[in-house]
Amino acid sequence: MAKEAKNEPKELTVEQKLKALFQLQTMLSEIDKIKTLRGELPLEVQDLEDEVAGLSTRIDKIKAEIDELKASIAAKKIEIDTSKVAVDKYKSQQDNVRNNREYDFLSKEIEFQTLEVELCEKRIKEFVTEEKEKSEEAAKSIAILDERKKDLDQKKSELDEIVSETKQEEEKLRDKAKVLETTIEPRLLQSFKRIRKNSRNGLGIVYVQRDACGGCFNKIPPQRQLDIRSRKKIIVCEYCGRVIIDPELAGIEIEQKVEKVEKAGKK
Secondary structure (H helix, E strand, O other), rough: OOHHHHHHHOOOHHHHHHHHHHHHHHHHHHHHHHHHHOOOHHHHHHHHHHHHHHHHHHHHHHHHHHHHHHHHHHHHHHHHHHHHHHHHHHHHOOOOOOOHHHHHHHHHHHHHHHHHHHHHHHHHHHHHHHHHHHHHHHHHHHHHHHHHHHHHHHHHHHHHHHHHHHHHHHHHHHHHEEEEEEOOOOHHHHHHHHHHHHHOOOOOOEEEEEOOOOOOEEOOOHHHHHHHHHHOEEEOOOOOOOEEEEOOOOOOOOHHHHHHHHHHHHO
């Protein structure tokens, strides 16, 4: 049991927690810069991929409709041939009728089949016109698709080039960030990520700048500034909710000293 207790991770002080949180913030900000470098390219690539997929589906649909029209034209031609054969048959039968009743019946059948031929020919013309329109539509869509594919290849090439330049750096930062996250207590890490997500500049932890919050720039009361400098507890801004640390903990104490020297020189 004693050995198990020795292996337990040591509880971090508030100052160590704040340092770890600020280091994590720095790494995540660097990752954000890499994403900004890529700009809108990933979204543009996604949009072009969606457009290419949509155009491909549309072209396939038009081609299927053209095939249906061709099949309908072929079917109507068969109907015409069948009706013409029937007309010839009825006409030959008219030469051997025994009475007017049979002759009139055959005449009506001939008339009906002739109308069927005319109707089929009319439908064929409509199908041919529609097929022509669909073919033109397909040709236009194919031309647009070819252009979009070229645009997509170009954008992908640009994105791949940028990704290849920054991928290794981003992976290193992500790996370091993951390791650092394991040292931060889950509740604090979750709160930090939530604040960071809701923040425009992606900052979940900031340092005091001229007695004000470095995130929303609202003034911090003197007593609260003392609490921040003491590093005994985690202080959040009552206005924006960001975690606030003192500048020295953020590693900018040198800048502050330079400012003090300049002010002393002026006096």
